Amino acid sequence: MSEATVSDEQxxxxxxxxxxLEEEKKGIADDIRDTYNEAKSQGYDPKIxxxxxxxxxxxxxxxxxxxxxxxxxxxxLGID
Structure with missing residues (x-):
């Protein structure tokens, strides 16, 4: 096997x-979004x-x- 073939395979x-990993990340992001939505449905503020x-x-x-x-x-700024 040539070095180029090994590099290509790697x-x-x-x-x-x-x-x-990107697919797993998307799945986790979806789970996080769902959790925020569930909390919102229980009356919590997702932004906070x-x-x-x-x-x-x-x-x-x-x-x-x-x-x-x-x-x-x-x-x-006179806020509060």
Whole structure:
């Protein structure tokens, strides 16, 4: 088997693997959307839930810093 054939096969395997992962990602995205829709049907606000999920991903120090800066900006603009 020539080196080009081995490289071609390796590339094909990478592409197929990426395609499978993309399909899995789409399925997970659909599941997340369905979960937000279910929560909405129970009276929860998906927009706020998305913000909470985003905040929970942040390290506590970064979250506190962001909230402090947000408070400064809101105060400067007379919001609140």
């Amino acid at each position: 590339l094909r395997l990478f592409i197929e693997r990426i395609e499978r 839930m998305r913000q909470i999920v985003r905040l929970r991903k942040l390290p506590p120090h970064d979250r506190k810093e962001m909230e402090a800066i947000l408070d400064v900006y809101k105060s400067a």
